[in-house]
Amino acid sequence: MAGRRDGPLMKDKDKDKDKVRSRIIFAIVVGVTLGCVIAFLYPHGLFTADSPIQNRRFAKSDLKVGSSCESSERISMLKSDITSLLEKNAELNKQLKDLREKLRLAEQGKDQAQKQFMVLGEKYKAGPFGTVKGLRTNPTVVPDESVNPRLAKILEEIAIQKEVIVALAxxxxxxxxxxxxxxxxxxxxPNYLVVALDDHIENLCKSNGVPVYKRDPDQGIDSIAKTGGNHAVSGLKFRILREFLQLGYSVLLSDVDIVYLQNPFDYLSRDSDVESMSDGHNNMTAYGYNDVFDEPAMGWARYAHTMRIWVYNSGFFYIRPTLASIELLDRVAGRLSREPKSWDQAVFNEELFFPSHPGYDGLHAAKRTLDIYQFMNSKVLFKTVRKDERLKKLKPVIVHVNYHPDKLLRMKAVVEFYVNGKQDALEPFPEGSEW
Structure with a gap:
């Protein structure tokens, strides 16, 4: 029996079925692929609550629900929370402002230090052993005449090489x-000036042809200036001297219990921020020495070595117009205003000598001790010099009657001895203050 044979019509039908099947499979693949892409690009769907239409619809419904459900108590609580948050925000803003100001000041100080370093010069290489010398002289500040135009004009007329002797009285x-x-x-x-603290002294100086300057009225200073004693008036000089330094002048500050026998400007080194006479009475006490402290209870370690120096005299010192010098004046004047019972000379030395340590930044100022036989205090004169035939022949630059209360009598005796040649003029006075 012969096998069945498909005709052309059957073959065409099979081909049509294959095409349909292929198209269906292709459509499914495209659909799945498109679905995956849409799912990747729009993970939350094509239509979300973020659409404008949805937002408007939900907003209207929320208002209806809010108006019907929110109680007045809830609103009050929200207002209270908002007020609290605003207060906290204001406090944080204030703290932020304070921190920014501190940062600004810190940056300003850093910039100033960098500028000062640049002024000092270029970087140096260390030379051979024993030849290296550190920088000793700080740069002077830029003069600012706007601080006190009237004083600037006076100083321009009387100062020599931007230097002047100044006394308060x-x-x-x-x-x-x-x-x-x-x-x-x-x-x-010729270059000296009296800062008159009252009208009487101003008139006295004018009548004697003495250069004088009377400050503009200042209630904080005038009350002390007109009625204060020696220590009170002495404390004012640190505030008043600041203007001189800001104007760019070096000042030789002088108390009035001093007799001048030579021109002090001929004997200054000008290599430090401050050059001061000493209260020391010999080389050891004036220039420093190693003082051994003995504590037997420590046994083997009973001896402790200490460095000592007698204080600088705050009634006679030369101060250059540098940042360190102005900082010294500010520190001393600030402490004297906060500590009214303190002594200006003690504060002056503490600020000048105390080193930096935890909780305290020391003053970075260069200092020099003046020769005790040229810039002589009255202890040196009456205890040592007048008893030594060689030392009696020396003529000091100045004599400061700082150790004795009978100042006027001893000042006149100094004039008699060194100026008028009266050899026994110093003899009647005791070494100390007793008679």
């Missing part, structure tokens, strides 16, 4: 002031 020290400026005139020193 009120009526309480008139007699000593007269001996003071008379000795200056006798030496021929």
């Amino acid at each position: 009120n009526s309480n020290v008139q007699s000593m002031l007269e001996v003071w400026f008379t000795s200056i005139k006798n030496v021929g020193i």
